[in-house]
Amino acid sequence: MWWRDTARFSDEQAAELIRQDRIDILVDLTMHMANNRLLVFARKPAPVQVTYLAYCSSTGLETIDYRLSDPYMDPSGMDESIYSDGRSDWRTLTGAMSRSFPILT
Secondary structure, three states, rough: OOOOOOOOHHHHHHHHHHOOOOOEEEEOOOOOOOOOOOHHHHHOOOOOOEEEEOOOOOOOOOOOOOOEEEEOOOOOOOOOOOOOOOEEEHHHHOOOOOHHHEEEO
């Protein structure tokens, strides 16, 4: 796993870089917040795309494969037809994950 700063790239350039890096799982952490990269995810540059963390809602993209959530934000048994993204969702027990990623430039 690694982290690459893509702020200076256009959405198309970022998507191509992700394809070149052969990223297997691409995770969206911003959804509809400012400076999001949803147009990168719309290009489906990775075989598996996941949304996580921003807030309990839908990205509106059919190219998002999974929602990573928790039982507090997405209780089991709730109407999930409001989500356009995600074939299914993954729920964690705590909703908290952390890991250090090396920075690539």
